[in-house]
Amino acid sequence: MTTAPDATTEAPPAPAPVRADGQPSQASWREVGLYLLSRVGEVLRRVVKVVRPIGWVLIGIAAVLWIVGPWLGWREVTIAAVVVTAVLVLCLLFLIGRTTYDVALDLARTRVVVGERAVGALTLANSGQRAILPSRVVLPVGPGRGVFGIRHLPPGEQVEELFAIPTSRRAVLPVGPVSIVRGDPLGLFERVDSRDAPVDLYVHPRTVRFEGQSLGFVRDLEGMTSRDLARDDIAFHALSEYQPGDDLRHVHWRSTARTGTLMMRTYEQTRRSHFMIGLSTHPGEYADPEEFELAISAAGSLGLRALRDAYRVDVRTQSAKLRTETQKHLLDSLSGVDASRAREGGTSVLAGAVAAAAPAASVVVLACGSRVPAPQLQSAVSRLPLGSRALVVVAALGQEAARRRIGEADVITIGALEHLPPSLRRVLG
Template sequence: MRLTARGAGLCAAAAALLAVGLIFGYRHLVVLGTACVASLLFAAGYVWWRPRLTVSRGVEPDRVMGGESSTVTLRVGNTSRFRGATLVAHDRCGPASVPVPLLRLRAGGETTAQYAVPTARRGVVAIGPLRVVRRDPLGLMALARGYGGTAQVWVYPRVHRLSAVPTGITRSLDGRDDRVPHGTITFDTLREYVVGDELRRVHWRTSARVGELMVREQLDTSLPRLVVLLDDRRASYPDPELFESACEAAASLVMAAFREELPIALRLLSGRHAAGNATRDYLDLLAEAEISDISEKSIEELRTRRAGDTLVYLTGDPDLSRVSALKTAYPTLVAGVFGEAAPALERVVVLAVRDGTEFAAAWDGVRTW
């Protein structure tokens, strides 16, 4: 509960009137001061009454690409059996506040309100709770209460189609690395049979030994294992829009890898990472990524434990000395530098671009894939 500017003025006037009236014996001033106090007490009692509201919230969809539509649906019910309510509530939507008018909400009634979530920028939009501010008729006091839960909308970076992908590296049994345009299928591991597996992949000898069907898992050793390393240091981006472009490039690489069924790992320089078979995990990480003052963790990890054979480093810093140290660990090394020209490096494909669109064009223009 808080006093408005009018309420604070009335409170000060009440104190002054009562003090002067009681000290100097002016009864009329005492009456006026008492009336001011009564008004404040009435205002406090009025705003203290809590509307009995139920709030349910739905967001559809809760994950969208930048610029796509997402809608919040609020269902607000008045569970009071006797009193109606006429209120103006506000629902938090990211940094903004969306007014939700609740006009003549009768006892036992329900109303529905909808509004669009702003999805122009990448990020995670926090929604809710519904905030109801109750004011007295004299405008002396106000009391805000929250209703309902919260939700989130993940706004993914825009994706630019990449038509070119690395060809991959085949690892032969004697240790040689050969570039080939097609894959080589080899045995990887055994697992339990599940409905839908092909019977020709059942390993009958092992199945007889363990007493249940076991299936061979096979791996294409020529498929490139892509590692995308996104620089999320604040010092690397003099313009925050460059980081947005780097996120678009990372999202484009993720979607291209899944389209071509290539294994990929996504890492932030701060240490967060995503890997697996669901694009949602990668895009969620990119939606949540923020530039900050961080300590570098991923460079040393990638140097000591190689995570793939093609490393793509995305940054706004033209100083590539950090990633150039990984040349011995990764046969293919690509650096996408946003905003400034970057020096050419031996055995490193440097793409100096300004935004995600230019990155896609420069990526498809590389002839060494």
Template sequence: MTSLNTLNPLTSTPSPGAPTTSPDLPGADAPGTTGAQVLTRTGWTAAGLAVASLLAGATLGWQEAWAGAAALIACLLTALGWILHQGGHTVTHGLIAPRIAVGDHALVRVTASNEGTRALLPTRMEMPMGEGLAEINVPLLHAGESHDEGFALPTERRGVLSIGPVMQVVGDPLGLARRSRAMSTAQTVHVHPRTVRIGQAVHGVMRDIEGAVTQDLSMSDASFHALRPYIPGDDRRHVHWKSSARTGTLMVRQFEATQRASLLTLLSVREDDYLDPDHFETAVSATCSLALSSMMESREVSVLTQRDTLPTTGPARLLDASCTLDLTGAEELDALVNHGTGLHPGASIVALITGAGCPEATLAKARLRIPAGMSSIIISCGAAEPGISMLASTPVLNLDTVDSLPQLLRRAL
């Protein structure tokens, strides 16, 4: 039989799921691992009362104390014997998708089966869901039967969540002892930030920049500059034979280097720059939207924060890494600009992404640190209404939600 549950918000956190295998968590309990057999708080209280009754019976000679101690000891021994029972269930759980976006609904499916020849008594199982806990009540299962439960989980925050392992929890009816046993392996799920399609806004600017002639000279490019005498080591394919015959000296072609459009995205993770944690989520979404848009066009893109350099070798790696971003007491935005442009001096467009709490004076300092040959744009997240302002010659996109980003970019660029 199958049931579908929504986790109690008091005992759950967002996460996804079903039959797709995800990487096991390092150090996670393997199936069959048995937790320590422990007395509960009630059990320890009963054990203390048993000891006190024994002492009272021995020192004061109270028969009632001896009888009470005997009863308590009998209950404790029965409880310990109760939790020695090993259930024969086979348990699997899986995720519908190990990667989902914020706002999507994910399903964790747990299946408990009886693959033996004897009926299995009802049991209770627990499965960690991030910081919460899902409870699974498995009924009596005859040979060959199984029980499914699915948990629909809202995913309102990006992050990396752990799912499982499913733990079989065995306890006596009096609640004196409890033992748990891992029945499956833990899995992980990445809740990616929500992204939007940028369209052609930034792409048009990049196409305008790409192919622009720079002042740098090159021995291999598309824009011819001049002829110069041959130097040992030059590629002979660039020898200009007609000029060499006329002058009597080997002459080679020299070219002007052309610029290839690339995007440098600088995301501030400075806590003081954001008036609300939700504004930072908007900033992360805007950062990933810009980067993914450039990656889809096979453009060179770099994403940096004051603390990290995010991988941009593929969309999945970028989005996975973005799940771990968090606010810190980092340096101001101008220091990030210095660091980013120093690492990527060939960038053609620099996008500064910060919160509405970043002072205009800091934005001005950051803008002045951008080299003259780079185009720039500032995205400020947390505005009450979307709009565009200017900081000298640099457009400032005041973003309320990431949905406003494509329209504001088309207006600004």
């Protein structure tokens, strides 16, 4: 008894169609032709990659000389064509040879702070049976690249090149892939062989540590109290008369005996210690890029301290929510933050997104620049979740530290990252 094949089973390839006389059909010849054309195209692409712009210029000059010389009968032009062609052939000979290094890229640290140097080593070994001629090794680092000259390497030997990457700005820099370059002295031809996989180097923003055991915003281990009353919670608020459905476990018997009416304990609802940070990335709100970096450093400093205090921390920008499960995730995410597009809105829009994402947050911090108008800042504060402790950090590079109140929020202005801890102490004091 035969069964139908499973629909998920891959069918065997169909045999090439043939004619009655056993010869391949026209469709088979078409497939063969397409295959050969693809192989020829691949070879041509490899050849094109080998020739550099100056090489194409000389190839064009040689072609013109070979046409003009015999056509006009000028021996001098023909001799020049022979010389240029000989130069091209000699330069091509420099591409012959092995470049099969075993490459190992080792970064001592893949996470550094702005201003630190990332130190690493590049090891190249010749595991073959023949020597490898001198070549160049290119190591891309972000938009730049480092070039190492590798000497003649006999079989079984290896060479190690040490390097240091200076970091002047916060970023996520791809390091690699390592490329081995063989070329001629004139720079006409160049053969590039990419090895290894790129490694991400995270340049973290500068942060500052706070003194003491906690930021001080949330003092209750179970969360901070809100203005909402409940029949069952932790923070006792007052007594009220019994209502149908109340839990009899919360009867206050002394007051019941004194008044003759069943009295119940009423509690203030507590919230989990949820620390929410809104970081504005609107370019028009900052006087310069350095002011933007100051805001990122302030947000990172507050987030790190909250994570050390075992709070749940979330960080949002106008365009995305950052990963903040651990201190490493927070700093890695901040390393890749860029200024958003102007049409995505400023601090007021960010405050609305924060309120929608965390309506029950216990603490909300907004970080923005010095060019946010006062009405817009007031509008942003009014959009924050009700009952949350609100703090606005205004980065104003070079200005004196200041403090003011807007509605229910404390607003502190910092001109340098070192102003953040004392300004925060004044707010909490």
